[in-house]
Amino acid sequence: MTETATTPPRRGRRAIPLLVAALALGGGAYAWRESRVQAAQPATVTAAKAPPVSVHAVAVERRDVPVVLNGLGTVQASQTVNIHARVDGTLQSVNFTEGQNVKAGDVLARLDPRLAQASLDQARAAKAKDEAQLKGAEADLTRYSQLVQKDYASRQSVDQQQATVDGLKASIVADEAAIETAQTNLDYTTVVAPVDGRMGMRQLDAGNIVHSSDSTPIAVLATLKPISVVFSLPEKDLDAVQQAAARGQVAAVATRDDGTVLGTGTLSVIDNQIDAATATLKLKAVFPNEDERLWPGAFVHVNLPVGTVKDALTVPVAAVQRGPDGLFAWVLGDGDTATVKPIETGRVADGISVVTSGLADGDRVIIDGQYRLRPNARVAVIGSKGTPAEHLAESESGKVTR
Incomplete structure (x- = not known):
């Protein structure tokens, strides 16, 4: 128990x-x-439980979009002249200041002219001598001609005297050529500017012996007004450029990397061949350059407007996203949810991208805050901007809360 x-x-x-x-x-x-x-549970239910994501959105818009081709080019002086002495001699004086703007015909330098002047005097003296001999020979020819008519002289003597006269005349022609050569050499002792332009740095000082065969110039003269820009475009743009040129003069705008406009000119040359190694086409544009903001050797961007896409469906560039399957955009759907739509784009100009497929009139695309989105996520639209520039300005002013 x-x-x-x-x-x-x-x-x-x-x-x-x-x-x-x-x-x-x-x-x-x-x-x-x-x-x-x-x-x-479906993704929509899961997304619905998450707090809404703050985004900015804009409506797609139809507008005329300018077609602007952009190429990178190098500024070149319209004329570049190496100033050399054309005769041998001593550089007597340099008559320009480095960086000076000069006109065609301005004296840039002078060489010692004494040897050239002596050659000219010698040629003139030789001509005077031959002219004096010619007078005597012509007088003898006249006398021989009279004597032969009276049978006091032979015909042979007349012919010989005629040959002497002709030889002296030829000598005078040679003397005149020698005088012209000597005068030209004397003129070349004064070096003048062949074109308008701006002088570069002086390479030779007065007192140096110069030769016409020297490789080093006295200085380099460059014409900056007007000035040229040689730039390249992909070969696929050739048709657009040719069509624009056929309609009339094509404008060209030169800018820096930051978009600062340096000058406005016109397209002047389309090269006659495509570079097979790079598949690019060279072009040249001419700019008045009155303010001399374009400088030889500088790299600039050249914008070439060649047409307009009429009534195109456009979105800000910020709305275009790139994924593993291509381009897409976040679109506001029913109930303020974000959905993904694959898109295809065309030209881009001034921060605006042309959409060729994937979107329709009335769609609203998200331009800010996409990195926090998931498919069918709820969103809270905290602002709508007309252009990316307005959106950027507001962001920088602190009005947009990210």
């Missing part, structure tokens, strides 16, 4: 572990069932 009172029944001791196991199994089954229910 004592044992029965102090020791629990054997059946009761076995029931306790079974009860604990049952409770554990029941809790696990409940947790598994809840996880299955959550996994079975």
Whole structure:
């Protein structure tokens, strides 16, 4: 009896572990069932539980978009002249200041003219001598001609005298050529500017012996007004450029990397061949450059407007996203949710991209905050901007909260 009172029944001791196991199994089954229910819920329900993402959006817009081709080019002087001495001699003086603007005909340098002047005097003296001999020969020819008519002289003597006269006349012609050569050499001792332009740095000082065959010029003269820019475009743009040129004069705008306009000119030359190595076409534009903002050797961008896409569907460039499958845009759907739409684009101008497919009139695209979006995520539109420039200005002023 004592044992029965102090020791629990054997059946009761076995029931306790079974009860604990049952409770554990029941809790696990409940947790598994809840996880299955959550996994079975659609993405829209999951997204609906997340807080809305703040974004900026704009409506797609139809507009006329200018087609502007952009190429990188190098500024070149319209004329570049190496100023050399054209005769040998001593550089007597340099008559320009480095960086000076000069006109055609201005004296740039002078060489010692004494040797050239002596050659000129010698040629003139030779001509005077031959002219004097010619007078005497012509007088003798006249006398021989009269004597032969009276049979006092032979015909041979007349012919010989005629040959002497003709030889002296030829000598005078040679003397005149020698005088012209000597005069030209004397003129070349004064070095003048052949064109208008700006002088570069002086390479030779007065007192140096110069030769016409020297490789080092006295200085370099460059014409900066007007000035040229040689630039390249992909060969696929050739048709557009030719069509624009056929309609009339094509404008060209030169800018820096930051977009600062340096000058406006016109397209002057389309090269006659395409570079097979780079598949590019060279072109040249001419700019008046009255303010001399374009400088030879500088790299500039050249914008070439060649047409207009009429009534195009456009979005800001900020709305165009790139993914592994191509371009896409985030579009506001029903219930202020964000959906992804694949798109195709065309020309880009002034921060505006032409959309050729994927969007329609009335769509609103997200231009800011896309990196926080998921498909079908709820969004809160906190502002709509007409252009990317307005959106950027507001962001910089602190009015936009990211």
